[in-house]
Amino acid sequence: MSSSRKSGKLVADRRYSGKSPGQTPKKPAKKKKAPTPRRAPRRRGPVAWILGFFGWIMRTVLKITVSVAVIVALLIGSWVLYTSSTLPELNTLLDGRARGSVTLMDRDGRVFALRGDQFGGAVTATSVSPHLKNAVVATEDKRFYSHFGLSPRGIASAVRINLSEGRGPLSGHGGSTITQQTAKLLCLGRTFDPKEWKNEAEFVADCRQGSLERKINEAIFAMAMEVKYSKNDILSIYLNRAYMGGGAYGAEAAAQRYFGKHAAALNPSEGAMIAGLLTAPSTLSPTSNLERSQARAATVLRLMEEQGYLTAEQEAEAQRNPARLSSQADSLGGGYFADWVMQSGPEFFTKDTTEDVLISTTMDPRLQQATEDAVDKVFREKVSDSSKAQVAVIVMSADGAVRAMVGGRDVDATGLFNRAFQAVRQTGSAFKPFIYATALELGYSPYDTVLDEPYCLNIPGSGQWCPENYTRKYSGRVTLIDALKRSLNIPAIKVSESVGRDLVMRVARDFGIYRDLQDVPSMALGTSGATLLEMTGAYAGILNGGSSVTPYGLKELRLKGEQEPLMGTGGGIGERVIQESAARQLAWMMEKVVSEGTGGRAKVDGWQVAGKTGTSQEARDAWFVGFTSEYVAGVWMGYDDNTPLTGVTGGGLPAEIFGEVMARVHDGMTPQPLPMEAPVPPAPEPEPAPQVVQQPQVQPAPRTPGRTRQVESNSLEDVLRSIFGGN
Template identity: 35%
Template sequence: MTKRGSRRKGATRAERAARAEAEGKRDFSPLRKWSKRIVIWGGAAALLGALFIAIAVAFAARSLPSFYQLKATQNAQTIVVRARDGSELVELGPSYGRWISSDEIPQVMKDAMISVEDRRYYSHPGVDPYGLARAVYVWATGEDRLGATSTITQQLARNVFLNSNRSLDRKAREAVLAMALEWKFSKEQILELYLNKVYFGGGAYGIDSASRKFFSHPATELSTAEAAIIAGLVKAPSRYSPTADVDAAVGRASVVLRLMREQGRITADQAKVDVSAVNLKQEQGTNSVRYFTDWALPQLELLLPETFEPIEVWTTLDPGMQKAATTAVQANAPDGAQGALVSLDRDGAILALVGGTDYVETNYNRATNAMRQPGSSWKLFVYLAALEAGYTPNDRVVDTEVSIGGWSPRNSNGRNIGETNLRTAFAYSINTVAAQLGNEVGFSQVASMARRFGISTPINTYPAMVLGSNEVRLLDMTRAFAAVSAGGSSVEPYGIVKVTTADGELLYQHRKARSTQLVPDHVARGITDLLQAAVQTGTGRAAQIGRPVAGKTGTTSSNKDGYFVGFSSGITTGVWMGRDDNRRVGGLQGGRAPAQAFAAYMRYAVKDRPVEEFDTELQLPEWQMDAEDDYFFGNPDDYYYIDEQGNMIEPGRSDQPGGDLPLPGEGGVQRQFDDEFDRSGRPQRVPGPRPDTTTGRGEDGAPQAIDDDFLDNAIGRDERPQRPEPRPRN
């Protein structure tokens, strides 16, 4: 029993061993079989994938544009705007600079870009397998997302053909296009395309544009430190821009230099270059300049044939005058009010143009687009028509109550001085005289005169139009006064002198507009006489600058608009101030803030020009008045004077001029009817405050140099006389 049992037990063990061996063989054979299948299938899939990628790359390579087509491709036009002295005012649109060929690109620039962006550039086929494997490993070991630094070729493919989405599909297409680029072009061609197209921030595309923007010289002259700064921008153009953060740019450039040294592309001594010593281009402020470019650049559509190549626009703008104009407007505009200024040279060239107090806050151009009432500055056309009809500055007219078709204009002080001359009526902006003159020569004739002098906005011919009820543009009014300054010859404002390509090829050259004599010489001399009197002794005294000035104030009812337009030494300047919502501005009068801004600007504008006496036979300087006129006008210095900054100072006043404080003699407030106009220019009479008449104001609200009581005594008048209407001259 025992032996038999032992044998059975032994047999059982042998059987188990044999069975186990057989089972092991059976288990091993399928594993090996599936392993082989996986390898075979995997290899086949890889082969098919490689074949598919090769076919995709081949098709992509065939569909790619040629090297020369890629060179010519750019997304938008670059416009460099230059001032009259050739300095750069502003650069608009993406800048591509000049195309720099591979032979012209400094080697240090190539080395810097390869070191920081793609160290294995010359050894990979467009996609860096090592970099991709490393990225997958980093992601597999805990990184949140899969990411890899694109090669230079991949970046070029993305910049030229794709967008910046981070989708897997976009990355796959980027890789295929990168390999297609490598298939079709040489490494030097790819690097040339990349360096001329990659974005470096601030609108600069390509190394030449970046070099000019940041260092003011072409890319062919880049130094080691400058090349390191430019190469460091690609990673984050806005963060490392030297114009935005110099320290960040210098720090990033130091990293580039270290990588270049580690990779053996520069020596240790070259890597020690002081990046912080690089001279960066100083950018000028472009705030108010944009008002000018917004007006001038749309004209290129008419001046040039369709072109997308980079251009340079040479303009008439004077940088110093533009800065002075901006400061004058900002310093004198009342709180809560806007201001605008246009300044023209004698040939119509725009020397300065300010469309508001702050372009960043509001880019609405009040100098060229806003339509506002000019107040009494419109009387320029009334008196031009009268002079053309036969009047002269010395002719006698009568300031008396008048009614025209139910419209009864009043002087702002509520008084009438009776008989005077045309010069005085204009200088003190007497409404009733202007109304009579307009009625006599014809309101349509006044409108025709305004059209003749360049007013382009609609003009109604209601009687109230003589007081400035029509809405106009400041540019048009300045143009009209410039024509007077030019002796009655037409003036065409312009802002573009010439347009060239980036290489200097002339595309457009301004030609002087044909001049037309708008009025006879004696009319031009007569109106200049009147305009000079308005500044010397009338409502425009705050515009005096120590040399002959001719101009006219304007203030609309309820102090909604303040105007001053005038000229001196061949420069004509118009200033407007008011609120965009057309609400009243406390203390705003054409003879104050606008005239003061005019004076502040014009002192700078004419400082290098010779003093010019006006061409007029009838001038009215105070030292040439006869005794009777001296007694009539009095001594203006006894009442008001102008300080060195052109501000009007009232005797006994310590407050700053231009405020909304009462003038001497403004005790109680009586009720009167102020003249206002509806949108169509029809007069409306609404109740309003009136200061007492111990000290009067001109029509536009500016203070008179003499009070009404003095005038009464001067002409021996106790009661207001009833004078006949002005008669036509033969």
């Protein structure tokens, strides 16, 4: 190669564009943007300003609302959580009765009446019949398992209905869920305090009030329950605490009360009937009106089918076979007899008991039914439907054990005025046996005589008093037998005055007529008052041979689950009042009242009957009280307002009712003679011997056993007899 040529540079090819090796590349210069031409500011119109202002207000209000809502939610949540922390354990809430129960049993040990708050035992929502559980949910709160204790839809619907019906938004329909109803039953956690409330009724009324404050507290308590308990727990409390009519609290008590079975064994018809009671337990109770209760149950069954708890076939079958009361439930009630026992027993074991009490009584169910049927029959056949006349009947044994009691025309009523032991009425001539009992005790004979004639007495401070016989006729000299069986007034007054009113009052009181007897001559005509229970008990003393009795219905009282009784019989035979011979002779005289005298309508075929009619002044009261060898019965008729009876005396309808009652009571029994004693008839008066002396000296003849005594008033002889006795 020629040396003159220049050789090339021994260097590598450029790897980097624009720069030599080892040279830092330069950043490309940024291109400057062309300046944007400025627009002239646009003026906003008044509409835009207004819209902007309102937009700002809305955003502000929204922010405030959200903030307040959050704060309120936090406060409510805290309130609910705090309330839930104060709620007790579930098992302490199941029995919510304020009082205990009283179960009354008849003389055979069968339950015939329930009083107080019955509780059959705790149940749960899973232990009761699913038909009952579903019926309650379908009827009371179909969204129970989906809400949080409150139902906004239900509340809105209730407010709309209330407003449409002209009421306040919170008056009437409440839209309450089962949880809210349970909160009411729990009285929002409060319990009855006698120091705070006058009585339990005021406490319950306060628990049921519907003020706005109350509704708010109720809502908080309901949500707290949803936090504390499960849905089934809440439903369990409800099923145990809800009142279901007939004195039954809770599903188990209602199932036993109406159907005689456990709540777990209820069929769809029975479950629907019990669920239907929750709306109006007293009105819809099947023991009050079975047809109305069945109609309500039919509605519940339709709801159950609509909500899928029953198939169409099951619902149709249940509709064809509505629930009916068990035979035991149909016989429960006890009416007047149970009311009497409850009022005559100690209040801390009856009216105010907090325990479950069992009371054995003297009631005979056969005799009670016989008495009720007899009263119904006589009133149906003999008394006008428009009449307001009332009746009372008592049947008892000779020892004072009451076997049957009716206190009004509504023979099996409960909680009404009981005329058998609460009505104090004038006894009329039904009082006369105590006058003759006093005379017989003093040694008088039924064959002794008294002059029946017009008669007047001067009453200090009142002037002259001239009583009359009922017929206003007089019979001259009559025996005590005739005077009693014909119910003559004048002889009764004369005998009373002869033996002494103080002794008559003492005998009457000792026999059981313990009210204040008026120490006046008219006492002999029964102007003082007494109850039918007292009069019947006093006549029982004549039957048993002259000993007093204290009528009683309670035999034994004990607490449920205990074997030892807390108290026993509070009545029975007491001290002797008159001698047995006097009582037997009086029974013999009283038998003549029925067989020959004013009490003829009281006869009972095949049986000897003794008794006495009685009609008070102006016929305001009509009585018949009498007995056979087995039972004593008393009947009273009258008006509650003391209106005089028209065409009724003691020998009329009261005697007929007595005869009808006793015929049924003695049906199937073998007749037994009365414990009576006929007195020895007086010997005939001897013919006077011819007088030899023209002017004989008349001397008082000494009394001999065969001669009768003449009872005359206002004589020294009567005074001496009343002081020294018979001879």
